[in-house]
Amino acid sequence: MLALKAEQYMKFIKEVHSEISILKKNERNVINIASSYTYNKNYLPQVLSSYLKNNNNVNFVVVTDESSALFKKVCDKEVDVGFVRGTYNANICQKKICTAKAYLVTKRHFSKEKLLHLRKIEYKCSEKTRITLDNWIENNLNNNTSIINAGYVDVALEYVYNNLGFTCCFLDDNYLNIYNLVLTPLLDEDGEYITRNTWFIYNPAKKLSNCTKNFINYIESNIIGYDESNMNF
Template sequence: MRDSDWEIIDELYRNPNVSRAAAALYMTQPTLTKRLQHIERELGVSIAERTPKGLVFTPEGTYLAGRAAEHKEFVEQTKRGLAELEQERQRTVRIGSSYTFNKYSLWGVLGGYTEVGDPEVRFDVVNEQSDTLFRKLLDGEVDIVFVRGDFEGPVRRILVDCNQAYLVSRGPVDIDDLPALDRIDFRTNEQSIELLQAWWRERFGTDMTPGRNVGYIDFTWELVAQGKGYALSFVPENFKNSRDLHLTPLFYRDGSPLVRRTWCLYPNSKSLPSHMSDFVDYVRDHVAIGPDEIHQPRCLQS
Protein backbone atom coordinates (compact mmCIF):
# COMPACT_ATOMS: atom_id res chain seq x y z
CA MET A 1 0.00 0.00 0.00
CA ARG A 2 1.05 3.57 -0.65
CA ASP A 3 1.33 6.22 2.03
CA SER A 4 -1.55 7.97 0.27
CA ASP A 5 -3.71 4.85 0.79
CA TRP A 6 -3.32 5.16 4.55
CA GLU A 7 -4.20 8.85 4.26
CA ILE A 8 -7.39 7.91 2.38
CA ILE A 9 -8.47 5.47 5.09
CA ASP A 10 -7.66 7.95 7.85
CA GLU A 11 -9.53 10.80 6.18
CA LEU A 12 -12.61 8.66 5.38
CA TYR A 13 -12.78 7.39 8.96
CA ARG A 14 -12.62 10.91 10.38
CA ASN A 15 -14.88 12.33 7.66
CA PRO A 16 -17.17 9.50 6.42
CA ASN A 17 -18.41 11.32 3.35
CA VAL A 18 -16.75 10.53 0.01
CA SER A 19 -17.19 13.96 -1.57
CA ARG A 20 -15.92 15.87 1.48
CA ALA A 21 -13.04 13.45 2.01
CA ALA A 22 -12.07 13.76 -1.65
CA ALA A 23 -12.01 17.55 -1.35
CA ALA A 24 -9.86 17.36 1.78
CA LEU A 25 -7.41 15.08 -0.06
CA TYR A 26 -7.45 17.24 -3.21
CA MET A 27 -8.82 14.32 -5.25
CA THR A 28 -11.87 13.85 -7.41
CA GLN A 29 -14.66 11.70 -6.00
CA PRO A 30 -14.35 8.99 -8.74
CA THR A 31 -10.58 8.77 -8.15
CA LEU A 32 -11.08 8.33 -4.41
CA THR A 33 -13.74 5.67 -4.93
CA LYS A 34 -11.55 3.69 -7.35
CA ARG A 35 -8.59 3.89 -5.00
CA LEU A 36 -10.66 2.66 -2.06
CA GLN A 37 -11.89 -0.29 -4.15
CA HIS A 38 -8.29 -1.09 -5.11
CA ILE A 39 -7.25 -1.09 -1.43
CA GLU A 40 -10.09 -3.44 -0.55
CA ARG A 41 -9.10 -5.84 -3.34
CA GLU A 42 -5.46 -5.72 -2.30
CA LEU A 43 -6.25 -6.50 1.33
CA GLY A 44 -9.17 -8.82 0.60
CA VAL A 45 -11.55 -7.07 3.01
CA SER A 46 -14.45 -4.64 2.89
CA ILE A 47 -13.45 -1.37 4.53
CA ALA A 48 -16.69 0.65 4.48
CA GLU A 49 -20.23 0.39 3.25
CA ARG A 50 -22.28 3.20 1.75
CA THR A 51 -25.52 4.11 3.59
CA PRO A 52 -27.97 7.02 3.20
CA LYS A 53 -26.20 8.67 6.14
CA GLY A 54 -22.71 8.20 4.68
CA LEU A 55 -20.00 5.57 5.01
CA VAL A 56 -20.15 3.00 7.79
CA PHE A 57 -16.86 1.29 8.55
CA THR A 58 -16.75 -2.47 8.92
CA PRO A 59 -14.83 -4.03 11.83
CA GLU A 60 -11.91 -4.61 9.44
CA GLY A 61 -12.16 -1.01 8.26
CA THR A 62 -12.19 0.28 11.84
CA TYR A 63 -9.05 -1.74 12.57
CA LEU A 64 -7.36 -0.36 9.46
CA ALA A 65 -8.37 3.19 10.44
CA GLY A 66 -6.52 2.76 13.73
CA ARG A 67 -3.44 1.53 11.93
CA ALA A 68 -3.78 4.39 9.42
CA ALA A 69 -3.71 6.94 12.26
CA GLU A 70 -0.58 5.24 13.63
CA HIS A 71 1.00 5.26 10.18
CA LYS A 72 0.22 8.95 9.72
CA GLU A 73 1.77 9.80 13.09
CA PHE A 74 4.83 7.66 12.26
CA VAL A 75 5.36 9.47 8.96
CA GLU A 76 4.96 12.89 10.61
CA GLN A 77 7.36 11.99 13.43
CA THR A 78 9.88 10.72 10.88
CA LYS A 79 9.68 13.93 8.89
CA ARG A 80 10.04 16.04 12.04
CA GLY A 81 13.03 14.00 13.13
CA LEU A 82 14.71 14.40 9.76
CA ALA A 83 13.97 18.13 9.79
CA GLU A 84 15.53 18.44 13.25
CA LEU A 85 18.60 16.51 12.11
CA GLU A 86 18.87 18.78 9.09
CA GLN A 87 18.57 21.88 11.27
CA GLU A 88 21.23 20.52 13.62
CA ARG A 89 23.49 19.83 10.64
CA GLN A 90 23.03 23.30 9.27
CA ARG A 91 23.36 24.81 12.77
CA THR A 92 20.80 27.52 12.10
CA VAL A 93 19.15 29.59 14.84
CA ARG A 94 15.80 31.11 13.93
CA ILE A 95 15.63 34.43 15.77
CA GLY A 96 12.58 36.64 16.14
CA SER A 97 13.24 40.30 16.91
CA SER A 98 10.99 43.26 17.52
CA TYR A 99 11.43 46.07 15.01
CA THR A 100 13.16 48.51 17.36
CA PHE A 101 15.47 45.91 18.91
CA ASN A 102 16.40 44.81 15.40
CA LYS A 103 17.16 48.40 14.38
CA TYR A 104 19.21 49.43 17.41
CA SER A 105 20.63 46.31 19.06
CA LEU A 106 20.23 42.90 17.39
CA TRP A 107 23.00 43.15 14.83
CA GLY A 108 25.45 44.16 17.52
CA VAL A 109 24.47 41.04 19.46
CA LEU A 110 24.86 38.77 16.44
CA GLY A 111 28.12 40.43 15.41
CA GLY A 112 29.53 39.99 18.89
CA TYR A 113 28.60 36.32 18.93
CA THR A 114 30.24 35.62 15.56
CA GLU A 115 33.54 36.91 16.96
CA VAL A 116 33.62 34.47 19.89
CA GLY A 117 31.06 31.75 19.06
CA ASP A 118 30.74 28.86 16.63
CA PRO A 119 31.57 30.20 13.13
CA GLU A 120 29.34 27.51 11.57
CA VAL A 121 26.16 28.87 13.21
CA ARG A 122 23.82 30.76 10.89
CA PHE A 123 20.97 33.06 11.86
CA ASP A 124 17.57 33.46 10.23
CA VAL A 125 15.95 36.66 11.51
CA VAL A 126 12.22 37.39 11.57
CA ASN A 127 11.06 40.95 12.34
CA GLU A 128 7.58 41.34 13.83
CA GLN A 129 5.64 42.95 16.64
CA SER A 130 6.58 41.49 20.03
CA ASP A 131 3.20 39.88 20.73
CA THR A 132 3.30 38.13 17.32
CA LEU A 133 6.85 36.90 17.98
CA PHE A 134 5.84 35.48 21.35
CA ARG A 135 3.13 33.40 19.68
CA LYS A 136 5.61 32.22 17.05
CA LEU A 137 7.98 31.09 19.82
CA LEU A 138 5.23 29.11 21.56
CA ASP A 139 4.24 27.56 18.20
CA GLY A 140 7.83 26.55 17.44
CA GLU A 141 8.13 28.80 14.39
CA VAL A 142 11.23 30.51 15.83
CA ASP A 143 13.86 29.31 18.31
CA ILE A 144 14.65 32.48 20.27
CA VAL A 145 12.99 35.89 20.41
CA PHE A 146 13.95 39.38 21.57
CA VAL A 147 10.70 41.07 22.61
CA ARG A 148 9.68 44.34 24.21
CA GLY A 149 7.46 43.96 27.27
CA ASP A 150 6.63 41.23 29.75
CA PHE A 151 5.08 38.01 28.45
CA GLU A 152 3.96 35.12 30.62
CA GLY A 153 4.24 31.53 29.42
CA PRO A 154 6.31 28.33 29.42
CA VAL A 155 9.57 30.05 28.46
CA ARG A 156 12.90 30.99 29.98
CA ARG A 157 13.99 34.60 29.94
CA ILE A 158 17.05 36.83 30.07
CA LEU A 159 16.68 40.57 30.66
CA VAL A 160 18.67 42.35 27.94
CA ASP A 161 17.45 45.95 27.93
CA CYS A 162 15.37 48.48 29.85
CA ASN A 163 14.18 51.65 28.08
CA GLN A 164 12.84 54.85 29.65
CA ALA A 165 9.62 56.35 28.28
CA TYR A 166 9.77 59.94 27.01
CA LEU A 167 7.54 62.72 25.90
CA VAL A 168 9.01 63.53 22.48
CA SER A 169 8.29 67.01 21.13
CA ARG A 170 9.80 69.74 18.97
CA GLY A 171 10.37 71.96 21.99
CA PRO A 172 9.70 71.97 25.74
CA VAL A 173 6.16 70.93 26.69
CA ASP A 174 4.50 70.93 30.11
CA ILE A 175 3.36 67.37 30.77
CA ASP A 176 0.19 68.64 32.45
CA ASP A 177 -0.86 70.12 29.08
CA LEU A 178 -0.74 66.79 27.20
CA PRO A 179 -4.51 66.01 27.22
CA ALA A 180 -5.17 69.24 25.32
CA LEU A 181 -2.42 68.73 22.72
CA ASP A 182 -2.26 66.66 19.53
CA ARG A 183 -0.55 63.31 19.94
CA ILE A 184 1.00 61.25 17.15
CA ASP A 185 0.84 57.46 17.52
CA PHE A 186 2.75 54.74 15.69
CA ARG A 187 2.70 50.96 15.41
CA THR A 188 3.83 49.24 18.59
CA ASN A 189 2.92 46.16 20.62
CA GLU A 190 0.10 45.86 23.13
CA GLN A 191 2.51 45.60 26.06
CA SER A 192 3.92 49.07 25.35
CA ILE A 193 0.47 50.55 24.87
CA GLU A 194 -0.71 49.11 28.19
CA LEU A 195 2.29 50.59 30.02
CA LEU A 196 1.64 54.05 28.57
CA GLN A 197 -2.08 53.72 29.34
CA ALA A 198 -1.34 52.86 32.97
CA TRP A 199 0.98 55.85 33.31
CA TRP A 200 -1.62 58.16 31.69
CA ARG A 201 -4.39 56.96 34.01
CA GLU A 202 -2.22 57.53 37.08
CA ARG A 203 -1.20 60.98 35.87
CA PHE A 204 -4.52 62.29 34.53
CA GLY A 205 -7.18 59.99 35.96
CA THR A 206 -8.64 59.11 32.54
CA ASP A 207 -7.96 56.66 29.73
CA MET A 208 -5.61 57.85 27.00
CA THR A 209 -7.66 58.31 23.83
CA PRO A 210 -6.11 57.31 20.46
CA GLY A 211 -3.99 59.91 18.71
CA ARG A 212 -3.21 60.36 15.04
CA ASN A 213 -1.74 57.03 13.94
CA VAL A 214 0.87 57.38 11.18
CA GLY A 215 2.20 53.81 11.10
CA TYR A 216 5.99 53.77 11.38
CA ILE A 217 8.03 55.46 14.08
CA ASP A 218 10.46 57.24 11.72
CA PHE A 219 7.52 59.10 10.14
CA THR A 220 6.39 59.99 13.65
CA TRP A 221 9.74 61.65 14.42
CA GLU A 222 9.47 63.67 11.20
CA LEU A 223 6.00 64.97 12.06
CA VAL A 224 7.05 65.80 15.60
CA ALA A 225 10.02 67.74 14.20
CA GLN A 226 7.57 69.70 12.04
CA GLY A 227 5.55 70.65 15.10
CA LYS A 228 2.51 68.54 14.12
CA GLY A 229 2.17 67.09 17.61
CA TYR A 230 3.99 65.17 20.31
CA ALA A 231 4.67 61.44 20.82
CA LEU A 232 5.04 59.13 23.81
CA SER A 233 7.71 56.54 23.23
CA PHE A 234 10.15 54.19 24.91
CA VAL A 235 13.47 55.46 23.55
CA PRO A 236 16.58 53.25 23.28
CA GLU A 237 19.74 54.54 24.92
CA ASN A 238 21.52 54.58 21.54
CA PHE A 239 18.71 56.54 19.87
CA LYS A 240 20.21 58.97 17.35
CA ASN A 241 18.38 62.26 17.82
CA SER A 242 19.23 63.57 14.35
CA ARG A 243 16.20 65.92 14.30
CA ASP A 244 17.16 67.55 17.63
CA LEU A 245 13.86 66.57 19.26
CA HIS A 246 13.11 67.51 22.86
CA LEU A 247 13.00 64.44 25.15
CA THR A 248 11.23 64.68 28.51
CA PRO A 249 11.47 61.52 30.66
CA LEU A 250 8.23 60.17 32.13
CA PHE A 251 7.92 59.18 35.79
CA TYR A 252 5.25 57.69 38.02
CA ARG A 253 3.99 59.73 40.95
CA ASP A 254 6.33 57.85 43.30
CA GLY A 255 9.30 59.11 41.28
CA SER A 256 10.15 55.80 39.62
CA PRO A 257 10.71 55.86 35.86
CA LEU A 258 8.22 54.54 33.34
CA VAL A 259 10.21 51.87 31.57
CA ARG A 260 9.76 48.94 29.22
CA ARG A 261 11.90 45.85 29.53
CA THR A 262 13.28 43.81 26.66
CA TRP A 263 13.72 40.07 27.12
CA CYS A 264 15.46 37.28 25.30
CA LEU A 265 12.99 34.37 25.48
CA TYR A 266 13.64 30.76 24.55
CA PRO A 267 11.84 27.41 25.06
CA ASN A 268 11.47 26.05 28.56
CA SER A 269 12.93 22.66 27.65
CA LYS A 270 15.42 20.61 29.62
CA SER A 271 17.94 20.60 26.79
CA LEU A 272 18.58 22.72 23.73
CA PRO A 273 20.61 21.87 20.62
CA SER A 274 24.24 22.75 21.27
CA HIS A 275 24.32 25.68 18.84
CA MET A 276 21.23 27.24 20.46
CA SER A 277 22.59 26.63 23.95
CA ASP A 278 25.88 28.32 23.04
CA PHE A 279 24.06 31.40 21.75
CA VAL A 280 21.84 31.59 24.85
CA ASP A 281 24.97 31.38 27.03
CA TYR A 282 26.51 34.24 25.06
CA VAL A 283 23.41 36.40 25.56
CA ARG A 284 23.38 35.63 29.28
CA ASP A 285 27.11 36.35 29.71
CA HIS A 286 27.57 39.34 27.37
CA VAL A 287 24.19 40.98 26.69
CA ALA A 288 22.11 40.60 29.85
CA ILE A 289 21.80 43.70 32.04
CA GLY A 290 20.88 41.86 35.22
CA PRO A 291 19.53 38.63 36.73
CA ASP A 292 16.25 37.23 35.47
CA GLU A 293 14.35 38.53 38.50
CA ILE A 294 15.29 41.64 40.48
CA HIS A 295 12.81 43.10 42.93
CA GLN A 296 14.18 46.59 43.54
CA PRO A 297 13.94 49.25 40.79
CA ARG A 298 10.65 49.25 38.89
CA CYS A 299 12.56 48.82 35.63
CA LEU A 300 14.00 45.47 36.69
CA GLN A 301 11.36 43.82 38.82
CA SER A 302 9.30 40.95 37.37
Protein backbone atom coordinates in the same frame (compact mmCIF):
# COMPACT_ATOMS: atom_id res chain seq x y z
CA MET B 1 -8.25 -1.78 15.30
CA LEU B 2 -6.97 -1.04 11.80
CA ALA B 3 -7.94 2.61 12.19
CA LEU B 4 -6.00 2.82 15.47
CA LYS B 5 -2.91 1.24 13.91
CA ALA B 6 -3.15 3.58 10.95
CA GLU B 7 -3.32 6.56 13.29
CA GLN B 8 -0.28 5.32 15.23
CA TYR B 9 1.61 4.75 12.00
CA MET B 10 0.84 8.27 10.76
CA LYS B 11 1.99 9.70 14.09
CA PHE B 12 5.23 7.70 13.79
CA ILE B 13 5.81 8.92 10.23
CA LYS B 14 5.20 12.51 11.33
CA GLU B 15 7.75 12.17 14.14
CA VAL B 16 10.30 10.66 11.75
CA HIS B 17 9.83 13.55 9.31
CA SER B 18 10.21 15.99 12.19
CA GLU B 19 13.48 14.36 13.29
CA ILE B 20 14.79 14.39 9.71
CA SER B 21 13.91 18.08 9.43
CA ILE B 22 15.82 18.81 12.64
CA LEU B 23 18.84 16.87 11.40
CA LYS B 24 18.84 18.78 8.13
CA LYS B 25 18.56 22.03 10.04
CA ASN B 26 21.52 21.04 12.20
CA GLU B 27 23.57 20.43 9.07
CA ARG B 28 22.76 23.91 7.80
CA ASN B 29 23.33 25.49 11.23
CA VAL B 30 20.29 27.76 10.91
CA ILE B 31 19.04 29.73 13.91
CA ASN B 32 15.57 31.28 13.64
CA ILE B 33 15.33 34.50 15.65
CA ALA B 34 12.23 36.52 16.51
CA SER B 35 13.12 40.14 17.24
CA SER B 36 11.18 43.30 17.91
CA TYR B 37 11.60 46.02 15.29
CA THR B 38 13.60 48.36 17.53
CA TYR B 39 15.89 45.67 18.93
CA ASN B 40 16.46 44.29 15.45
CA LYS B 41 17.34 47.73 14.14
CA ASN B 42 19.47 49.05 16.99
CA TYR B 43 21.17 46.06 18.64
CA LEU B 44 20.76 42.69 16.95
CA PRO B 45 23.21 43.45 14.09
CA GLN B 46 25.94 44.11 16.67
CA VAL B 47 25.04 40.97 18.62
CA LEU B 48 25.17 38.76 15.53
CA SER B 49 28.35 40.39 14.22
CA SER B 50 30.11 39.73 17.51
CA TYR B 51 28.85 36.14 17.69
CA LEU B 52 29.90 35.36 14.11
CA LYS B 53 33.51 36.29 14.78
CA ASN B 54 33.99 32.85 16.31
CA ASN B 55 31.03 31.05 14.71
CA ASN B 56 31.12 32.02 11.05
CA ASN B 57 29.44 28.82 9.83
CA VAL B 58 26.08 29.74 11.39
CA ASN B 59 23.13 31.07 9.37
CA PHE B 60 20.37 33.27 10.77
CA VAL B 61 16.76 33.86 9.79
CA VAL B 62 15.29 36.91 11.56
CA VAL B 63 11.57 37.68 11.72
CA THR B 64 10.17 40.92 13.13
CA ASP B 65 6.71 41.76 14.42
CA GLU B 66 5.03 43.17 17.50
CA SER B 67 6.55 41.66 20.64
CA SER B 68 3.32 39.95 21.69
CA ALA B 69 3.20 38.08 18.37
CA LEU B 70 6.89 37.17 18.62
CA PHE B 71 6.43 35.89 22.16
CA LYS B 72 3.68 33.59 20.89
CA LYS B 73 5.96 32.29 18.12
CA VAL B 74 8.53 31.27 20.73
CA CYS B 75 5.86 29.64 22.91
CA ASP B 76 4.51 27.76 19.87
CA LYS B 77 8.05 26.59 18.93
CA GLU B 78 7.87 28.35 15.56
CA VAL B 79 11.27 29.99 16.12
CA ASP B 80 14.32 29.12 18.19
CA VAL B 81 14.91 32.26 20.27
CA GLY B 82 13.50 35.76 20.61
CA PHE B 83 14.27 39.31 21.69
CA VAL B 84 11.07 41.00 22.83
CA ARG B 85 10.09 44.30 24.42
CA GLY B 86 7.73 44.07 27.39
CA THR B 87 6.96 41.39 29.96
CA TYR B 88 4.74 38.42 29.12
CA ASN B 89 3.88 35.34 31.14
CA ALA B 90 4.44 31.76 29.98
CA ASN B 91 6.38 28.67 31.00
CA ILE B 92 9.46 29.44 28.90
CA CYS B 93 12.96 30.74 29.67
CA GLN B 94 13.08 34.53 29.93
CA LYS B 95 16.29 36.44 30.69
CA LYS B 96 16.17 40.21 31.17
CA ILE B 97 18.55 42.18 28.97
CA CYS B 98 17.79 45.75 30.04
CA THR B 99 15.16 48.26 31.15
CA ALA B 100 14.07 51.38 29.24
CA LYS B 101 12.14 54.44 30.44
CA ALA B 102 9.04 55.94 28.83
CA TYR B 103 9.07 59.57 27.66
CA LEU B 104 6.80 62.31 26.43
CA VAL B 105 8.59 63.61 23.34
CA THR B 106 8.00 67.13 22.02
CA LYS B 107 9.74 69.57 19.68
CA ARG B 108 10.16 72.13 22.46
CA HIS B 109 8.86 72.82 25.94
CA PHE B 110 5.10 73.37 26.05
CA SER B 111 2.78 74.37 28.85
CA LYS B 112 0.29 71.67 29.82
CA GLU B 113 -2.52 73.78 28.35
CA LYS B 114 -0.82 73.87 24.95
CA LEU B 115 0.05 70.17 25.13
CA LEU B 116 -3.67 69.39 25.37
CA HIS B 117 -4.14 70.75 21.84
CA LEU B 118 -1.18 69.06 20.13
CA ARG B 119 -1.77 66.15 17.79
CA LYS B 120 -0.84 62.73 19.13
CA ILE B 121 1.55 60.87 16.86
CA GLU B 122 1.01 57.13 17.03
CA TYR B 123 3.01 54.22 15.61
CA LYS B 124 2.93 50.44 15.44
CA CYS B 125 3.73 48.78 18.77
CA SER B 126 2.53 45.93 20.95
CA GLU B 127 -0.85 46.17 22.65
CA LYS B 128 0.84 46.08 26.05
CA THR B 129 3.00 49.09 25.19
CA ARG B 130 0.06 50.95 23.66
CA ILE B 131 -2.11 50.42 26.76
CA THR B 132 0.68 51.58 29.09
CA LEU B 133 1.32 54.79 27.15
CA ASP B 134 -2.34 55.56 26.45
CA ASN B 135 -3.18 55.16 30.14
CA TRP B 136 -0.60 57.82 30.98
CA ILE B 137 -1.95 60.14 28.28
CA GLU B 138 -5.52 59.55 29.48
CA ASN B 139 -4.57 60.44 33.06
CA ASN B 140 -2.32 63.38 32.27
CA LEU B 141 -3.24 64.89 28.91
CA ASN B 142 -6.04 64.60 26.39
CA ASN B 143 -6.54 61.23 24.72
CA ASN B 144 -9.22 62.62 22.38
CA THR B 145 -6.90 64.86 20.40
CA SER B 146 -6.35 64.50 16.64
CA ILE B 147 -4.05 61.66 15.63
CA ILE B 148 -1.37 61.00 13.03
CA ASN B 149 -0.25 57.39 12.60
CA ALA B 150 3.40 57.51 11.55
CA GLY B 151 3.91 53.76 11.16
CA TYR B 152 7.07 53.22 13.21
CA VAL B 153 8.48 54.87 16.31
CA ASP B 154 11.58 56.26 14.59
CA VAL B 155 9.32 57.89 11.99
CA ALA B 156 7.09 59.25 14.78
CA LEU B 157 10.13 61.02 16.23
CA GLU B 158 10.78 62.58 12.82
CA TYR B 159 7.19 63.84 12.83
CA VAL B 160 7.72 65.40 16.25
CA TYR B 161 10.83 67.15 14.97
CA ASN B 162 8.76 68.60 12.12
CA ASN B 163 6.25 70.17 14.55
CA LEU B 164 3.42 67.74 13.78
CA GLY B 165 2.65 66.96 17.41
CA PHE B 166 3.86 64.89 20.36
CA THR B 167 4.45 61.22 20.96
CA CYS B 168 5.07 58.93 23.91
CA CYS B 169 7.53 56.08 23.63
CA PHE B 170 10.14 53.99 25.40
CA LEU B 171 13.72 55.06 24.69
CA ASP B 172 16.92 53.26 25.62
CA ASP B 173 19.54 55.06 27.67
CA ASN B 174 21.85 55.30 24.66
CA TYR B 175 19.22 56.92 22.40
CA LEU B 176 20.98 59.48 20.20
CA ASN B 177 18.82 62.59 20.42
CA ILE B 178 20.18 64.10 17.21
CA TYR B 179 17.31 66.60 16.89
CA ASN B 180 17.53 67.78 20.51
CA LEU B 181 13.92 66.86 21.15
CA VAL B 182 12.52 67.50 24.61
CA LEU B 183 12.35 64.18 26.49
CA THR B 184 10.16 64.28 29.59
CA PRO B 185 10.16 61.03 31.62
CA LEU B 186 6.73 59.56 32.30
CA LEU B 187 5.96 58.90 35.96
CA ASP B 188 3.27 56.68 37.44
CA GLU B 189 0.88 57.63 40.25
CA ASP B 190 3.58 56.91 42.83
CA GLY B 191 6.10 59.16 41.12
CA GLU B 192 8.13 56.22 39.79
CA TYR B 193 9.49 55.99 36.25
CA ILE B 194 7.32 54.03 33.83
CA THR B 195 9.62 51.38 32.40
CA ARG B 196 9.67 48.43 30.02
CA ASN B 197 11.99 45.43 30.08
CA THR B 198 13.66 43.80 27.09
CA TRP B 199 13.91 40.00 27.29
CA PHE B 200 15.83 37.21 25.61
CA ILE B 201 13.51 34.20 25.43
CA TYR B 202 13.47 30.60 24.26
CA ASN B 203 11.30 27.55 24.79
CA PRO B 204 13.14 24.66 26.52
CA ALA B 205 10.39 22.30 25.31
CA LYS B 206 11.54 22.85 21.72
CA LYS B 207 14.25 20.52 20.44
CA LEU B 208 17.12 22.91 19.80
CA SER B 209 20.09 22.33 17.53
CA ASN B 210 23.61 22.40 18.92
CA CYS B 211 24.34 25.71 17.21
CA THR B 212 21.21 27.22 18.80
CA LYS B 213 22.30 25.98 22.23
CA ASN B 214 25.71 27.54 21.63
CA PHE B 215 24.07 30.83 20.65
CA ILE B 216 21.93 30.76 23.80
CA ASN B 217 25.06 30.22 25.91
CA TYR B 218 26.71 33.16 24.18
CA ILE B 219 23.76 35.48 24.85
CA GLU B 220 23.51 34.39 28.48
CA SER B 221 27.26 34.88 29.01
CA ASN B 222 27.82 38.10 27.07
CA ILE B 223 24.55 40.02 26.73
CA ILE B 224 22.30 39.22 29.69
CA GLY B 225 22.69 41.76 32.48
CA TYR B 226 24.58 44.30 30.37
CA ASP B 227 22.92 47.69 30.05
CA GLU B 228 22.44 48.54 26.37
CA SER B 229 24.15 51.88 26.87
CA ASN B 230 27.33 50.05 27.88
CA MET B 231 27.34 47.17 25.41
CA ASN B 232 30.81 46.50 24.08
CA PHE B 233 31.10 44.06 21.19
